[in-house]
Amino acid sequence: MKAQNGYVVLSTVMGIIFMLYFSMILQTVPELSGQAPAENKTGNKIIMHTHSSLNVTVNGDFLLVPNGVGINSTLWNEHSLDKFGTERKITTFGMITPAMSPLHTHDSSGLIHVESTEYRNYTLGDFLNIWGLPLEGRKVNLITDGNSTENYANHTLKGMEKMILKIED
Numbered sequence: 001m002k003a004q005n006g007y008v009v010l011s012t013v014m015g016i017i018f019m020l021y022f023s024m025i026l027q028t029v030p031e032l033s034g035q036a037p038a039e040n041k042t043g044n045k046i047i048m049h050t051h052s053s054l055n056v057t058v059n060g061d062f063l064l065v066p067n068g069v070g071i072n073s074t075l076w077n078e079h080s081l082d083k084f085g086t087e088r089k090i091t092t093f094g095m096i097t098p099a100m101s102p103l104h105t106h107d108s109s110g111l112i113h114v115e116s117t118e119y120r121n122y123t124l125g126d127f128l129n130i131w132g133l134p135l136e137g138r139k140v141n142l143i144t145d146g147n148s149t150e151n152y153a154n155h156t157l158k159g160m161e162k163m164i165l166k167i168e169d
């Protein structure tokens with residue numbers, strides 16, 4: 001009798017688990033079919049993928065380059081280069097890859113990712129515009145691999161390069 005009760009409890013629990021499982025699938029499927037995976041506008045794949053490192057100081061204090069530049073809407077202020085980036089995608093398993101500008105950050109280490117559907121030059125100014133860092137009326141000095149660079153905004157991003165941007169009020 002005890003064993004029979006145990007069996008009833010077990011099958012009830014299993015039944016609940018199955019119901020939850022199938023109700024989750026039923027909820028997920030219509031949502032997925034309603035949102036067809038968005039393809040890249042140009043249909044192009046990422047063919048250019050380089051990384052540059054950026055450290056920023058403001059009046060000598062370290063300023064964090066935030067995670068999500070060119071991904072989070074509040075850190076994506078300029079959209080003229082979007083056509084070279086990637087659009088939001090949903091994988092077979094329902095995982096969402098967000099849309100990304102060709103210049104973006106995946107962490108707050110200062111690593112700039114260049115992931116582009118075309119081989120082209122991107123400048124530090126492009127990245128700073130996307131980030132939305134206000135630099136009007138401030139004294140800005142760029143040091144790349146130890147050398148001072150005159151025009152920080154027009155500086156072309158190079159793979160493996162270390163940049164230090166010194167901003168003074």
Ligand SMILES: [Zn+2]
Pocket residue numbers: 049050051113114115
């Ligand atoms: Zn990358």
